[in-house]
Amino acid sequence: MIKGGFLNEHLKTFIMTIEQIERFIGTEPDCFSKIFLKTRTVEGIFIKAPDFIELKKKNFWRIVTVNKMDEYRKSKDLNLSRIFNGQEFIKLSSKG
DSSP: EEEEEEEEETTTEEEOHHHHHHHHHHTTTTTOOEEEEESEEEEEEEEOOTTTEEEEEEHHHEEEEEHHHHHHHHHHOOOOOOOEGGEEEEEEEEOO
């Protein structure tokens, strides 16, 4: 589990850095993850699509959520994923 990177004084929450998110993805490839956002929690897997590096530079991350997982595994259709802003991440953990 990786917790937030720096404290946002205005919101009193921790915001994760690009490096922390990337490190988590590197240690948990294709593993179900629980992504804690500022306003909600999402479960799914991070996808390293062809646009991964470009999205990462902008702190955006492609995730296939649990409810689309079966369809994604069959089709590998990237349209089933959603792009999330890393500025919203406060904590990541493996769902085990």
